[in-house]
Amino acid sequence: LAAGREVVVSRGQLIEIGGSFRVPDVVGQSGARLREVGTTNRTRLSDYERALGPDTGAFLRAHPSNFRTVGFVEDVEVEALCELAGSAGVPVIDDIGSGALAERVPELADEPPVRRSVAAGASVVCFSGDKLLGGPQAGLMVGAPEAIERCRRHPLARALRIDKLSLAALEATLRLYRDPARALRDVPVLAMLGASEDALSGRAEAMRGALSRAGIEARVIRASAKVGGGALPLLELEGPVCAVEPGGIGVDRLTMRLRAGDRPLVARAREGRLLLDPRTLDDDGANAAARAVIAALS
Structure with missing residues (x-):
């Protein structure tokens, strides 16, 4: 969309994503020239306005999916940027990261919705097909038909x-x-993300009961977990978990045994105990996790 011309990016969005891919390198590989505006922590609409010129090929936004800058910060909302770009006939490319399509999910409040960027008028909205969308690993592009068609015709x-x-x-x-x-x-x-307290408590208690009946010391405690997968870095998922005492073999050896099983079980190790988080398990999975721990400690 902007080969041979300038791509305007906030300095606060010159990010590196997984695999050591960096926005400046990606822009350079595209044949466009990077034009930085603003500062690391504060970028205003006036910064973009001053950068506009006959050589402007696109405005690029890049959401910091796996980190956040907090405190004395300011950035430009997608609606304001699209309005400015539209008045100058410049496309906006909005990379929103994790692909939040679901609505009315409190846990997703910190993620930019796909629909918002499309409604604002971004020419191309890029996001993951996995992560928060929940599909296979893929990259998706939606937006203005003519811009998407140009991307579709590219040899790559x-x-x-x-x-x-x-x-x-x-x-x-x-x-x-x-x-x-x-x-x-x-x-x-x-x-x-939306699992109820009752459902989580029921699964945690079911695992504790199965382990206790097998003579393994376990109890239900409360703990916090991260979403992971390069999304929602500030969100703490607090809830009940089944904490297992590893006995004489120790938690490190127990986790190794579980990972090496015919059906690997990946659990958290915390303060010398094995934590089985019911949030990542359905009822059948909770029963299978308990059986795997019993087998590993037998």
């Missing part, structure tokens, strides 16, 4: 397109979002 588009199985999985995931209530129930990442 064919080389980078996902395989048919991943495409089918993505379609199945997106179909769930047509019924918002069903998406909250059936998309695993959304179900985990």
Whole structure:
């Protein structure tokens, strides 16, 4: 969209994503020239206005999915940036990161919604097909038809397109979002984020009971966890977990045994105990986790 011209980016959004890919390097590889505006912690609309000129090819926004800058900070809302860009005939490319499509999910309040950027008028909105969207690993682009069509015609588009199985999985995931209530129930990442206290307590207690009946010391405590996966870095998921005493083998050896099982079990180790978090398990998974711990300690 901006090859041979300037791509204007806030200095606060010159981020590095997984795999050591950096925004300045990506812009350079595209054939565009990077034009930095603002500062690391504060960028205003006037910074973008001063950067506008005949050589401006695009405005680029990049959401810091896996970190946050807090305190004395300021940035430009997508609506204001799109309005400025639209008046100058400049496209806005908005990389919003984790792909928050679900609505009315309190845990997603810190993530930019896909619909908001599209409604604001961004020409291209980029986001992940996995992470918070809950589908297969993929990159998605939506936005203005003419801009998306230009991306589709680029020679790299064919080389980078996902395989048919991943495409089918993505379609199945997106179909769930047509019924918002069903998406909250059936998309695993959304179900985990929104799990009720009663459901979590029931699974944690079920694991504790199974372990206790096998002679293993375990109790239900409260603990905090992170979402992970490069999303929601400030969100603490607090709730009940099943804390297992590893006995004489120690927690490090116990975790190694569980990871090396025929059906690997990855649990958290905290203060010498093994934590089984019911948020990442359904009822069958909680029973299977308890059985795996019993086998590892037998």
